[in-house]
Amino acid sequence: MSGVPPASPVAVCDSASLKEQGDGIRFELDFGGERLPAFAIRIDGVARAYLNRCSHVPIELDWIPGRFLDPESMMILCATHGAQYDPRSGRCLGGPCRGRGLQRLGCEERDGMIWSWAED
Template identity: 50%
Template structure:
């Protein structure tokens, strides 16, 4: 596993199926918005860009989950994503996926992993 690259947030900032924490990530396409949420006890991070149309998912800062806290949802088009894999399970981008980011939880904090993580 790669060494943690950058601190994203404290572990306590993420509640199961609750609001996420936004951050930015450097990619080959430039700096992009990203987010991390907690699902099934683990932090899950993705580039904050719908696979249907490149818009950010959250309708209000940090609001990525549907009302039941089971799926990530794009507020613009209703595309619905699996919070583990990022795969679109319903909506206009079915079969596509969010770009997943590698994160790790160490010492009560969530860290972004390096490119080989």
């Protein structure tokens, strides 16, 4: 236990707005003392959230806002140099991420809403 109270969940969007293998929903949350960009996507019916920050260079992943997935929805792609991440886990699949995955966030669907929070 670090003694730091858990972060309050952020309301990301209503459940219906997060489409299966569709565009991600961008939001911001407090992480490590900073207000940072993040996104949620839905894969296999499950809402998942990550910081919107490539592990190669800490810049946002999407080139068109909300467009995180490749055309086949098999991976999250960084628009800048093509790092590839598993959308189910954030694990690096190839490219400049060199084994470093995305920062996962807590994510839960409750009462018709998507909620997210910072996790260690």
